[in-house]
Amino acid sequence: MRRFNYQTISRILWPDYSVSKAASTINRRWLQKQAFVLSVASSALTLVVFPVYHILTVRFGETALEGQPQRLMVLLTSSLCLVLLLGSTRMRSRAEWFSFLNLVVLLLCLSIDIAFSARQRRYTTIGLLPLFGSTFIFTNVRIMTLAYFSSVAIFVSLTLLNGRATEIILNYIAAYMIAWWMAIVRIRSLYRISHDQALLYQRKISDEKVKLARDLHDSLGGDLMQLSLQLRGDTPREQMLELAQSVIARTRTLVTALEPRSEIERFGVYAKSYAERLNQTGKISVTVVKHNPWPDLRLDDNINLQAIFSEWMTNILKYSLAKEVTIALTTRREYCYLTIRDNGIGFRWPGDRRGSGLRNIYLRAQLIGAKVFSRRARNGTVFFVKFRSKQ
Numbered sequence: 001m002r003r004f005n006y007q008t009i010s011r012i013l014w015p016d017y018s019v020s021k022a023a024s025t026i027n028r029r030w031l032q033k034q035a036f037v038l039s040v041a042s043s044a045l046t047l048v049v050f051p052v053y054h055i056l057t058v059r060f061g062e063t064a065l066e067g068q069p070q071r072l073m074v075l076l077t078s079s080l081c082l083v084l085l086l087g088s089t090r091m092r093s094r095a096e097w098f099s100f101l102n103l104v105v106l107l108l109c110l111s112i113d114i115a116f117s118a119r120q121r122r123y124t125t126i127g128l129l130p131l132f133g134s135t136f137i138f139t140n141v142r143i144m145t146l147a148y149f150s151s152v153a154i155f156v157s158l159t160l161l162n163g164r165a166t167e168i169i170l171n172y173i174a175a176y177m178i179a180w181w182m183a184i185v186r187i188r189s190l191y192r193i194s195h196d197q198a199l200l201y202q203r204k205i206s207d208e209k210v211k212l213a214r215d216l217h218d219s220l221g222g223d224l225m226q227l228s229l230q231l232r233g234d235t236p237r238e239q240m241l242e243l244a245q246s247v248i249a250r251t252r253t254l255v256t257a258l259e260p261r262s263e264i265e266r267f268g269v270y271a272k273s274y275a276e277r278l279n280q281t282g283k284i285s286v287t288v289v290k291h292n293p294w295p296d297l298r299l300d301d302n303i304n305l306q307a308i309f310s311e312w313m314t315n316i317l318k319y320s321l322a323k324e325v326t327i328a329l330t331t332r333r334e335y336c337y338l339t340i341r342d343n344g345i346g347f348r349w350p351g352d353r354r355g356s357g358l359r360n361i362y363l364r365a366q367l368i369g370a371k372v373f374s375r376r377a378r379n380g381t382v383f384f385v386k387f388r389s390k391q
Helices: 006-013 021-056 069-087 090-116 120-136 141-161 166-232 237-258 267-280 299-320 356-368
Strands: 285-290 324-332 335-342 371-377 380-388
Touching: 021 069, 021 090, 021 120, 021 166, 069 090, 090 120, 090 141, 120 166, 141 166, 166 299, 237 299, 267 285, 267 299, 267 324, 299 335, 299 356, 299 380, 356 371, 356 380
Parallel strands: 285 324
Antiparallel strands: 324 335, 335 380, 371 380
């Protein structure tokens, strides 16, 4: 049995869930979505339940909201939090702080009611409901701790100021500590769930890299065999050199991307560096045009798109006889468009499994949910890729 000491408490408060950089991004965004949903739900629930309770329990000579500025402040704060969260996408990343503000104002109102009302025990009992209900609205330990400790400090100060019963103070402090511990346990379970999801994503990426490495071996094996046959025959030196450069370029770019510990560069940077290497040969002119800012793609989408791009560029170098190539990167809403136009021999491809290289493009496109095809233009071929961006 493990000893319960400081290290045990620290592991509960700050569990060490270490994953890769890409998986940690998935982890963080999942928690942000949870915080947004919980914050919206808590604000909406406060707007509905809080006034209804006071209206239904009002007695003769009392007022539910009129002359009660602290209760009006609760409704105003909840309304403001709800409007800002639903109306502004920038505020959603700060949803945890809206939960903090909503809870502190609500517990402040209850503290005022307990401290200044003649029906002190009634408000004390009712105040336990939002206190323990608030253990479900946080996903960050530090913000949750700040909310509870600031609320209990306000409650103790107001209660002592009005000379209320000490037993109420002790009971409420115990209730705050129990609620704080319940919230910590729940947040830890949330982190465990998000960590498992991040590990699942990381495992999928690893499996995808293994699959791409096998496909890379199969595709390069044919080119290397062709090169070895050319070296044994009477093939012109320029043709062999062109094939060798193509194999080197594909090996350098794709194998680097498939290394398990390597960071995958953004596709826009990858396309630009690829074009610069081809321009240095002096045999072809490649231009990269960005019409809109290109988004940061998911790791698996980035790998597959790089494979599609390099496969098509290899086909251009081998078969099209093109001298000029234009690569256009465009985004419209959530869709991304990759267009490659060359001035070589026209080639029409509907996007099926034809050929080994085109089959690889088709399979990569299926993995990212992309639509791919090519058509003849007036001078050359236009290759088209359309897919939905999953950032």
